[in-house]
Amino acid sequence: MDRSRPNLWGFLFISPQLIGLLFFSLIPLVYAFVLSFTDWNGFAESSFVGLANYIEQFKNPDFFTAIINTVYYMILVVPIGIAIAMILAISLNKITGKGIYRVFFFMPVVTSSVSVGIIFMWILNGDFGILNQALSLFGIDGPMWLTDTKWVIPSIALLSIWWGLGYNMVIFLAGLQGISKSYYEAASIDGANAFQKFRHITLPLLTPTTFFVTIMTIISSFQVFDQAFVMTQGGPAKASYTIVFHIYDQAFVDFTMGKSSAAAIILFFVILIFTLVQFKLQDRWVFYEK
């Protein structure tokens, strides 16, 4: 009869994940903080350097390049990616054959970053890529997508929107299922047209989903790395050098673990602040049904 000892059993049940939490998340997090105050380079002895690594980041032009590139990417991916996913989900929600369309739109989600990266390297190839050949049919001289400093971030954003569209669409579709039909019926009786229904029923009642998708997309945008690593190695001329690229480069190319940790901690706080602000702002626009 084991129900008399809840403390023992509780800890027993959580122990595997608790060990994981300690060793693979909490202790490394504390360790990252400690490292960020040292000049450790991976080999020699390290010493405490105070805030020097943090100050160094703010003097480092690469750090600012990384921030600008990441924010630029985010400004493209978040609104465009979410808008397309939402419109797509709303369209699919009202037609027959939703299931078949869903299969196609979701397909890229299951593939790895490396494979989609290579696929887009070929599609976006400036000289022989199919995209520029298609554009030339309309008389447009397409840019050298991945080797032009002006176009490389939009190119990566394009890939990410394509790659993540199916995921966001599925979340929106699930959100739409949660909206009761009775609202639409009542609105019809009152003579509302399709746009009014969208504006006053769908959009507000979908805001909890939109909120979730926005937070997730912002967080993943801050962490964009794989695509740039595979397609451009951060180039040309650091034009696709992102924050995580900066962290990776300092740690595993330059072996300046202290500096890299400082950059990672800054990223952590930036994401934390962004998310907290989003949660604070949510009562201004997110509508929860009582």
Add this chain to the structure above:
Amino acid sequence: MKNNENTVNVSTKTLTKPLSKFNLSKFSLHIILILGAAVMVFPFVWTILSSLKGMSQIFVIPPQWIPDPVLWSNYIDSLLAMPFGLAYFNSFYITVIIVLSTLITASMAAYAFARINFKGANILFILFLATMMIPKQVTMIPLYLVMDKLGWLDTHLSLIVPGALFNAFAVFLLRQFILGVPRELEEAAIMDGAGYGRIYWFIILPLIKPALAAIAIFTFLQAWNNFLDPLIYLNTPEKFTVPILLNSFKGLYTANWPLMMAGTVISVIPVLLVYIVAQKQIIEGVAITGMKG
């Protein structure tokens, strides 16, 4: 747009509505969606077509759509150039262990948080939630050092053990599901003297199967497509998982697009086949994880 297409089943008026207009707006929506779906799938189709061409066909302008001759040899060359089979084996067994262990360890923790009234449960649960906010790049360097200390660098343990023992998201999601299970179902068993272990195994687990399936799918995709961790931890090509093997393959054959496309197809096709067979479960599983998360 005074015509309201959504009300077909509500008002009897719709029966007298001009059918042609109704059909037209749906029809044009279908056309747009078909075009959209084509754009989504096109990159894969183009990859397959490109993978079967020779170097002389691939750089032709305007593009030659259908490969002629069809060069299956690109696939043989790719498979000979890199140990794809081995990478598949590595990815497969690593992913399976991670998925199975996650299902067990995460559901155990979720059950404890949902149903066992133990000391410190709340604080610990909040800790689990809080760690979901930590970007993995923050713990990337310390974890690398931990793996180094443990002697796990360049071994699969560096991928398997963290994956198997830590998944805060799975714990959170499964807890939400267990909270939704009516307590009456357990009460009879408690009366009969069943302990936590038996209730977890015989009552809770069978009832949360859909959530377990969703977690299995989500964890599978994450582990299978994981790029950053194996990139950092593994050095020996024989130990590579599919994504990083493909990445080094890419480095080897820059500008040999047919071969690169063949390598990409080799690494993508099995996942796409699984997807096509189990698409309903995969999409719905992902929807569940999104909604409760």
